[in-house]
Amino acid sequence: MNFFIVDDDEAIRSMLWEIIEDNNLGDVVGEAVNGSLICSDFLRTKNVDILVIDLLMPIKDGLQTISELDSSFKGKSIMISQVENKEMIVKAYSLGVQYYITKPLNKLEVIEVIKRVISHIKLEKSINYIQDTINFLKVDNSKNETIINRNILEYSEFILSDLGIIGESGSKDLLSIVKYIHTHEGDAQTEKNFPPLKELFTRIAEEKLGKKTDLMNIRKEVKASEQRIRRTVMQSLNYIASLGLTDYSNPKFEKYAAEFFDFTEVRKRMLELQNNIPSNTTIHINVKKFIKVLYLESQKHLKFNSL
Structure with a gap:
């Protein structure tokens, strides 16, 4: 580099x-x-x-x-x-x-x-290589037999980076949740039968601390993890809102604003930023929607690039 x-x-x-x-x-x-x-x-x-x-x-x-x-x-x-x-x-x-x-x-x-x-740059190069390979195979009308089956976490990291939060502490919790769902639930996950948030937070807390950890410490870690994720999701909303405020046609804003968030809340935050109003508790975030979309999008990339 x-x-x-x-x-x-x-x-x-x-x-x-x-x-x-x-x-x-x-x-x-x-x-x-x-x-x-x-x-x-x-x-x-x-x-x-x-x-x-x-x-x-x-x-x-x-x-x-x-x-x-x-x-x-x-x-x-x-x-x-x-x-x-x-x-x-x-x-x-x-x-x-x-x-x-x-x-x-x-x-x-x-x-x-x-x-x-450096890790982000390498990941982007890897994703671009895969996309270039897909485009080449499409033009050549060949089968996609040479496309590498990339780990789902690589795609999750790429998305979190696009959302401006790969460096946030809560991103590690989000990746742990994606890994848990993919490992334990696999292809059975759909929009309708997604695990409850409480279950997800509890499982990643157990994996982090060990199942023999007493219930009190598990509960503390669940609460801490939930707070880290909420702060991280809010930071992502701020990032996406700032992109839209600068350029409404920004590709990241167009792709992620309504997909990961309630667009009404994004628009509300854009108005706050425009008027130099500090973020306050009136902005609502849907953590479950964010996690669900992150997993399903990562899974979609994984399946598509495994064809």
Whole structure:
């Protein structure tokens, strides 16, 4: 992986460079003190896979730089910031930034975030390869015998990444639920006979803690898992709403807004963001619908690519 670092602090650039190369995460192909010299053509010429860029910089900051990149830059962006401004974070989400590193830098956090981005890039390449293979076979009128049967969790991770929440703690709980349903229920799952949420939360808590764990600890983990998932689903709704607010025809917004959420609630959140109103308890989310759609969509991808 090729990295390009943009930060007005020389010490930060040096630290990131050292962490990336000392931990064999990739090669740093360049650095800059602000975004004034950064454009899509420049990054493409440098073969940049991951742009690590500071949020606040003189002359041209991270948000402005990211907003001016066009679709020809296929890489991922990691935003560095010590600012916890919700409006700026929403703006960053709307620009497609899904990954953050907070200041002051923590080596373990930097490594973890970068590994997550690398994993996402590899997953996208894998999905694109499969899709290219499908398209080729369709044109060639051949049978799809060479398409690889990918694990259902890969498709779930791809969808969660599209929904802007692959880095959230609740995403791990969601993946555990998808794995449980697929392992224990398989093809019997349909829209009508989906397991109750209580059962799903209890089963993944038992798998995490072990069935010999006492009932009190199981209940605590069930409650904690439910809270993590609710926060994660709400974060996804915020992300999708911010995409729609920026561009109503955004492909992700068109695909996911009504599929994973009640569109009335998405629209309500869009109006809040538009008027700079903080999110409040009037926004309702349907966790069961979210989980059900996540599983069925992942299962659909798995079946389709197994033909």
